[in-house]
Amino acid sequence: MRVFLHLAVLLCLACSAQAQEALTFGAPVTRNIAGGETHSYTFAANAGDLVTGPAVFRQLDGVVQFLDHAGNRIPGVRVRQWFVGASSRRVGLVAPVAGTYLVRVVASGAGQGAYTLTLERVGVAARMDGVSVSPKDVNTSERIRQLARDVQQRNRDAVDQFWRERAGDGPLVEPIPDNDREQLVTFVWREAFETHNVLVSWELSAVREDDYYMNRLPNTHVWYKTIKVHRGARFTYSLVPNHRSADWLFTATLDPLNPRVSQDDPSSLVDQNSVLELPGAPDESWFRRTPVRRGAVEPKKFKSEALKNERDMWIYTPPGYAATAGPYPLLVLFDGETYIRPEFNKALLTLDNLIANGLIRPVVVCFINSVNRAVDQGLVGAGVYGDAIVRELLPQLRSAYALSMNPRDNMIGGFSQGGLGASLIALRHSDVFGNVLSQSGNFRARTAGSAEPSSIARLYLDAPRQPVRFYIETGLYELAPPAGSLPMHELALDYGITVGNRHFRDVLVAKGYDVTYRETAGAHEWVHWRATLADGLITLLRPSQ
16 A cells, blocks of 8 residues: 555655645644645744644545755655554654745545644753653773863864764774674764754664663763674664654654665655664675666465455566476565565565576566465464465466476565564475575564464474475564663674574574574664575575575
């Protein structure tokens, strides 16, 4: 649904808009609107003001966009548009500078409807009243120490020189003596308006925020936070001045010093994040190259009698596909829409380039959507889902495409819950799927009624060994619970998805399975998976196999 809404919004930007109206804070704006129409309102805000409130569409879906006075993207703002439907949704932004801004209401689809938008403006002092944090200073940057000494010695140009150094370079990266596994990374924020705190928001701060609040260098507008990061890291982050949990979506900003962002297309309407990338991060070239030849993608539907539902899927056929050249290997990937969307995984470019370079065999790929991930791919429902794939989906695919019947040519995979579901289905249907491709598989999941984490490992341990090969990869900064006294970057290794992957790998190896296992310094997100996908495909689809 969001794909079509996304396209509709792009089309609507070219539609004629009504004359801009001045918005009154606190006064609901209720208007009738037709699909394809755009309504625009202006408002003034001071630097640091939070402008936020509820929006709701009736009879239509739509988006609410926040732009500068000229209708352009506001520099530094992570989220410039909010998808809104029948249920009320809070929308908003923090004004990075004092001035006039534009809020645009865009209706998608066809027909007539209405919307109501109510915005309030809250200044920094009022919003932060009663909010208190206690920043920790565990690791110290030598460059920050030097800056502190320069400030103490009243070197007037020291701070300005520091900002000149950092412009366009993003976080400060420094070596750690006698430590070849990690580096010190210092995130910095230049105070531009009244600031009470600044949070470095990334995968691990979601469960233990206190470890990632910045300190302010006395007598300056320099805020900083230094953490240890594994070499070769690549993950997204944002900086959140005046952080309060209830307002995070609106207050998080891009790092103004870092040009590297998660979306390559500057016109993309998808949420942006800054990207920390250290030397040695996984190779991204396979989706960044322009393919010599492109495969074809055909949208289709999978209607299942067993599951009593219908879902979208997309079938990729390699360049030069011909039934007479088959049979072709088959790869089934869960959460198909997310894999093929160019804002996220860029899997199609990866496939085209790997095939063109002879690194993998030409393969047919079924990107299939989930209706309910917990049921489709979870420990409870994957049995029924797997049966539907084998008994209903595969006959449909084989009637239309020249596919191999050899299990060693057939692969099933996905990310997170999809990696778990693929492993469960392969255990039950190894006569069909002889390969599993798992990206950050959620192998810490429990079966219904079980208190034991990693229940899938128990299933494999108790079952006879099946003829299945595995490619398993995970990040070192995957999800972790807020428990224990270890530093957060170590806690993730002991309690999170990473340890679940290690445990599952060890069980598979002990049982005699063919396992290729990789760990990279990534998080539970697409900038990690879109780079590591190529390695999984090369491992399971080598031409010599």
